Amino acid sequence: xxxxxxxxxxxxxxxxxxxxxxxxxxxxxxxxxxxxxxxxxxxxxxxxxxxxxxxxxxxxxxxxxxxxxxxxxxxxxxxxxxxxxxxxxxxxxxxxxxxxxxxxxxxxxxxxxxxxxxxxxxxxxxxxxxxxxxxxxxxxxxxxxxxxxxxxxxxxxxxxxxxxxxxxxxxxxxxxxxxxxxxxxxxxxxxxxxxxxxxxxxxxxxxxxxxxxxxxxxxxxxxxxxxxxxxxxxxxxxxxxxxxxxxxxxxxxxxxxxxxxxxxxxxxxxxxxxxxxxxxxxxxxxxxxxxxxxxxxxxxxxxxxxxxxxxxxxxxxxxxxxxxxxxxxxxxxxxxxxxxxxxxxxxxxxxxxxxxxxxxxxxxxxxxxxxxxxxxxxxxxxxxxxxxxxxxxxxxxxxxxxxxxxxxxxxxxxxxxxxxxxxxxxxxxxxxxxxxxxxxxxxxxxxxxxxxxxxxxxxxxxxxxxxxxxxxxxxxxxxxxxxxxxxxxxxxxxxxxxxxxxxxxxxxxxxxxxxxxxxxxxxxxxx
Numbered sequence: 001x002x003x004x005x006x007x008x009x010x011x012x013x014x015x016x017x018x019x020x021x022x023x024x025x026x027x028x029x030x031x032x033x034x035x036x037x038x039x040x041x042x043x044x045x046x047x048x049x050x051x052x053x054x055x056x057x058x059x060x061x062x063x064x065x066x067x068x069x070x071x072x073x074x075x076x077x078x079x080x081x082x083x084x085x086x087x088x089x090x091x092x093x094x095x096x097x098x099x100x101x102x103x104x105x106x107x108x109x110x111x112x113x114x115x116x117x118x119x120x121x122x123x124x125x126x127x128x129x130x131x132x133x134x135x136x137x138x139x140x141x142x143x144x145x146x147x148x149x150x151x152x153x154x155x156x157x158x159x160x161x162x163x164x165x166x167x168x169x170x171x172x173x174x175x176x177x178x179x180x181x182x183x184x185x186x187x188x189x190x191x192x193x194x195x196x197x198x199x200x201x202x203x204x205x206x207x208x209x210x211x212x213x214x215x216x217x218x219x220x221x222x223x224x225x226x227x228x229x230x231x232x233x234x235x236x237x238x239x240x241x242x243x244x245x246x247x248x249x250x251x252x253x254x255x256x257x258x259x260x261x262x263x264x265x266x267x268x269x270x271x272x273x274x275x276x277x278x279x280x281x282x283x284x285x286x287x288x289x290x291x292x293x294x295x296x297x298x299x300x301x302x303x304x305x306x307x308x309x310x311x312x313x314x315x316x317x318x319x320x321x322x323x324x325x326x327x328x329x330x331x332x333x334x335x336x337x338x339x340x341x342x343x344x345x346x347x348x349x350x351x352x353x354x355x356x357x358x359x360x361x362x363x364x365x366x367x368x369x370x371x372x373x374x375x376x377x378x379x380x381x382x383x384x385x386x387x388x389x390x391x392x393x394x395x396x397x398x399x400x401x402x403x404x405x406x407x408x409x410x411x412x413x414x415x416x417x418x419x420x421x422x423x424x425x426x427x428x429x430x431x432x433x434x435x436x437x438x439x440x441x442x443x444x445x446x447x448x449x450x451x452x453x454x455x456x457x458x459x460x461x462x463x464x465x466x467x468x469x470x471x472x473x474x475x476x477x478x479x480x481x482x483x484x485x486x487x488x489x490x491x492x493x494x495x496x497x498x499x500x501x502x503x504x505x506x507x508x509x510x511x512x513x514x515x516x517x518x519x520x521x522x523x524x525x526x527x
Contacts, residue, residue: 005362005467008097009206009264009287010321012049013359013455014366018329019056019078020064021406021426022369024419026079031406031418033074033083037090042437046372046448047455050097052208052266054329056084057103060110062177063388064404065101066210067108071195088203097205099264104192104249105214106178114179118159122168129187130179131171131217132159144169146223147240151175152392155240171221173214173240175388183215183245189252196256200263209253212267212286216245236273250285257287266290266323266364274314281320288323288364289315294357295331299338299350299521301479301494305471308361308481312468322363326354327371333403336377346521348374352450352510353492353523359458360490360525362467362483367451370407373435374447377402384427401426410438454508454525461507463488463527475499489526493518502526 005011023035033056043051055065058073065075074081088098107114113129120126122134133144135158143156150173157176159167171180181188196207218239236242250267257263266288271277281289291314293307315322326334334354339347351374358365380401387399406424408416414428415421416436433439440446458464466485474480477495480502482488488507493499498517504526506513511522518524 005321007264008049008262009266009364011362012097012364013047013458014050014052014099014266014364015043015046015048016052016054016328016366016368018054018369018404020054021404021418023407023409024421024424027420028077029415029419029421029424030077032077033079033087037083037087040090040094040096043096044094046452047459048096048367050099050205051091052366053098053100055101055103055210057101060108060177062108063175064386066103067106067110067175067178068103069108069110070112071103071107071191072198085202092203098203099206099208099266100199100204101210102195102207103210104181104253105211106172106174106180109177109179117170119162125187127168128185129182131182131221132168133171133221135169140166140168144171145221147171147173147221149174149176149392150240151389152394152397171217173211175392180217181215183217183249189249192253193256196253200257200260205262206264206266206287208290209265209267209286211241212250212280212289213242213246213269213271214240215249216243218243236271236276242271242276247279247282247285250280254284254286264288274310275317277314278318278320281315282318288321290325290366291315291323292325292331294324294354295326295328295334299346299354299494301474301477301492304354304357304492304494305479308357308469322361323366324358324361324363325366325368326351326358327368327403328366329368329404330400331368331403333368333375333377334371335374336402339376343521347376348447349511349521350494352447353494353521355451356454356508356510356523356525357490357492359454360464360481360483360488362469365458368403370405372448372451373407373437373440375405375407375432375435378405378426378429380426386426405429408432408436410436450508450510457508457525461488461527462486463507472502487527490523491518491526492523493520496520 020031022031023039024031025034056078057068058070058075059065074084117126136142147155149155156169158169161167224239264287267286269289291311297303297307334351335347338350387401389397389399406418410417412433415424440448463486466483468484469481472480478493480491498514498519507525509524
């Protein structure tokens with residue numbers, strides 16, 4: 001750990017595990033916590049500092065765990081509470097922290113609160129925990145406003161009363177199985193505080209907060225401009241998100257976390273404006289905020305530089321710590337995102353280059369499971385798709401399943417030792433036989449070996465010190481920067497021709513040099 005980042009999470013390499021897809025220990029075709037425990041040696045070898053677990057709380061799985069029916073229990077699908085307790089103990093024994101997803105914007109429609117609310121009268125305390133409204137129109141047949149769901153279709157579903165008559169409507173910014181909580185009700189935070197302390201007291205080291213720019217809703221729930229927003233997206237002017245009241249909620253959460261000085265929070269914040277983003281990582285709010293700029297730009301040196309500059313500026317005004325990520329369970333994998341039809345290797349080469357860019361930057365780095373293997377998105381047949389977006393969009397949006405495929409561990413054919421069951425929850429492409437952990441582990445040129453070495457160097461070399469960077473002049477289509485204190489230099493060639501490197505000793509390159517020059521679609525570290 002560098003002295004300029006005294007807290008563990010400020011300079012950590014986090015590894016996101018999508019539990020359904022990491023490793024299946026019990027043979028049901030779905031990954032579980034025993035599978036994670038089984039692979040802790042692999043994660044230790046990779047060199048990561050912390051695991052971020054996507055949701056493992058009790059859930060009917062309408063949105064694969066982001067619909068929580070009991071926030072203080074672990075779903076039997078993943079092995080129950082005992083499995084998580086064991087994982088925490090085993091990971092801590094290897095020096096690996098455990099952070100987990102927290103879903104405060106909504107619950108499952110099978111949560112005890114919502115079940116009670118459906119059978120309660122309009123205006124009752126049970127309904128006040130959620131956002132119920134009378135409909136518009138003569139018989140209340142129209143939704144209370146025109147908000148669409150992020151997953152497609154309207155953001156409102158009408159209830160049916162005990163007498164069979166249509167009743168009020170409830171708000172769900174995501175699937176109908178995910179009713180939004182009413183954060184104006186103090187009961188809601190009181191319950192979240194119980195949840196936070198429940199997990200922190202069990203040894204959890206922090207939380208990734210889902211939809212951290214959500215929760216607070218605008219007064220009067222005004223209509224919105226439909227034309228401005230698509231599925232799975234929102235903008236800074238979207239009334240469904242980023243309302244000022246959300247910051248009071250984060251201050252309450254921080255007040256709890258301050259009782260656990262080593263714990264941290266990182267928020268999922270889809271906010272573009274730097275000033276408004278910075279508000280989330282003020283000293284009394286979130287410890288970290290996901291900035292997704294690098295995960296959204298193409299392989300273009302100007303776009304990449306602009307994304308880095310914006311990400312640094314977004315936290316500088318509040319002395320926050322920057323975060324970096326190239327992909328996650330909601331974003332197309334970088335190998336696919338960077339692909340070029342004219343060059344079959346371009347996607348992988350560029351992904352390898354970009355991990356060197358990410359790990360050279362100051363702050364916290366997040367790696368999505370499988371990125372270290374160079375996995376692309378998978379093209380799935382229609383009948384295999386499970387993301388609720390597929391159904392909610394009327395089969396017009398394929399959703400996020402392509403980046404959630406189970407990991408290939410060893411062997412020549414699916415399921416590649418991910419499971420003993422050939423029927424995995426999403427099918428694994430047979431052409432991934434050359435991407436398995438087994439095939440890459442001893443190959444010094446593999447993407448896995450590149451990740452291992454890069455993470456080790458980042459941890460052990462003094463050149464990776466400094467909270468800021470300085471830009472070098474670079475040829476067109478290229479960029480180069482230097483860490484302010486340690487003076488590590490990172491150069492990226494996103495142009496068409498090999499380029500000469502800045503002065504210094506070559507520490508690592510994502511592709512072999514060509515006559516001493518950095519080839520296209522490659523990055524290098526120099527000291």
